[in-house]
Amino acid sequence: MKRFLILVAALALVAAASTQALAVEASEAPGAKPLPVGTAFPDVPLIGPLQPALAASLGIAATGPTPINTVDAEVLVVEIFSMYCPFCQREAPTINELHTLIDKRGLSGRIKLIGIGAGNSDTEVEIFRKKYNVPFALFSDSAFAVHQRIGQVGTPFFYVLRKNAAKGYDIVLTHLGVIHSPADFLATITAKAGM
Amino acid sequence: MRRFAMLAALAALLIAATAGATETNSESLAQNIFQVPHLPPTDSVLAVAVGSPMPDFDLPALDGSRVRLADTIGKKNLVISFVPAAWTPVCSGQWPGYNIARDIFEDNDTTLVGISVDNLPTLFAWTRQMGGLWFPVASDFWPHGGLAKKLGILRSDGTAERALFLVDKKGMIRFIDVHDINARPDLGPLLEAMEKVHAEK
Numbered sequence: 001m002k003r004f005l006i007l008v009a010a011l012a013l014v015a016a017a018s019t020q021a022l023a024v025e026a027s028e029a030p031g032a033k034p035l036p037v038g039t040a041f042p043d044v045p046l047i048g049p050l051q052p053a054l055a056a057s058l059g060i061a062a063t064g065p066t067p068i069n070t071v072d073a074e075v076l077v078v079e080i081f082s083m084y085c086p087f088c089q090r091e092a093p094t095i096n097e098l099h100t101l102i103d104k105r106g107l108s109g110r111i112k113l114i115g116i117g118a119g120n121s122d123t124e125v126e127i128f129r130k131k132y133n134v135p136f137a138l139f140s141d142s143a144f145a146v147h148q149r150i151g152q153v154g155t156p157f158f159y160v161l162r163k164n165a166a167k168g169y170d171i172v173l174t175h176l177g178v179i180h181s182p183a184d185f186l187a188t189i190t191a192k193a194g195m
Numbered sequence: 196m197r198r199f200a201m202l203a204a205l206a207a208l209l210i211a212a213t214a215g216a217t218e219t220n221s222e223s224l225a226q227n228i229f230q231v232p233h234l235p236p237t238d239s240v241l242a243v244a245v246g247s248p249m250p251d252f253d254l255p256a257l258d259g260s261r262v263r264l265a266d267t268i269g270k271k272n273l274v275i276s277f278v279p280a281a282w283t284p285v286c287s288g289q290w291p292g293y294n295i296a297r298d299i300f301e302d303n304d305t306t307l308v309g310i311s312v313d314n315l316p317t318l319f320a321w322t323r324q325m326g327g328l329w330f331p332v333a334s335d336f337w338p339h340g341g342l343a344k345k346l347g348i349l350r351s352d353g354t355a356e357r358a359l360f361l362v363d364k365k366g367m368i369r370f371i372d373v374h375d376i377n378a379r380p381d382l383g384p385l386l387e388a389m390e391k392v393h394a395e396k
């Protein structure tokens with residue numbers, strides 16, 4: 001009887017763990033093939049008008065398109081989002097917190113955060129920005145052109161990039177789904193980026 | 196020891212049950228979407244045009260009320276978002292986006308209505324798993340696709356086109372986007388049309 005009960009307990013815990021693991025909080029993208037860690041990130045264009053202060057913080061022009069490799073950052077966190085993705089909507093305040101945390105830790109000169117709206121026009125990106133008062137730069141990708149080049153990933157998806165010797169970016173971390181703890185995610189970013 | 200083992204088993208079962216319950220509506224929605232192949236972009240012949248009167252309609256809504264053209268005439272501009280079918284990929288991502296654009300519709304004195312040819316129980320379950328919507332959702336199920344047929348957006352397989360209509364307070368159609376069924380329409384052109392109609396005296 002005792003062994004049976006222990007077996008029940010073990011099975012139940014395995015079931016619980018599996019449920020959690022399967023419940024990725026993201027809008028799935030059939031055919032998604034995220035680019036692997038350790039490879040170069042494509043020099044995709046960043047599209048859409050930017051407020052001058054945001055453009056200056058990234059070291060790019062306020063009017064695009066701007067090649068992503070021209071962004072002036074040691075580490076660049078790229079969030080692939082969509083205004084139509086309920087997870088991205090729910091998570092928006094948390095990513096704003098991540099931006100604030102990067103600033104509070106004195107890392108804003110080294111780690112930059114941007115968003116690319118997969119399938120979103122300039123208007124749709126602006127709706128999302130205004131709704132959630134997003135303090136960092138958001139770019140549009142209305143025809144999914146960038147999305148196709150970066151693995152047609154689900155949303156939200158995070159690519160953490162580090163500048164390489166050739167002035168391009170290498171992928172050091174990928175993450176599909178909602179971020180629950182900005183502090184934990186920032187710790188992972190700095191660890192993976194070797195900061 | 197036996198008591199301890201029983202307690203451990205109960206605790207584990209409780210944890211397992213809690214883990215299952217933490218799954219959100221949106222997560223369930225993502226897992227329950229029926230994948231469809233690429234379809235012909237359109238499969239119908241539009242029966243109305245910009246400048247023509249909106250055909251009359253009176254459809255049942257999810258909250259038990261009716262959605263009628265007559266209720267908006269003289270009061271509000273009206274946007275109708277027709278989607279092809281519940282539980283399909285593009286449709287399931289379209290209306291949740293409108294959830295964060297409510298202010299824009301209200302600022303332009305415009306009512307939004309979502310319609311599909313699915314029946315009410317199907318629409319009820321589907322929109323609940325979206326996490327709810329701020330705008331009314333009505334069913335054009337019976338007579339099947341009655342309004343869709345009047346508009347000329349009923350496809351040969353019984354689904355509707357993915358289409359947007361803007362109707363002004365006089366009941367005239369001011370904007371039409373019968374979109375490629377495989378892609379989500381950009382909100383930009385619709386919002387521009389709404390602002391233009393709203394700006395008219």
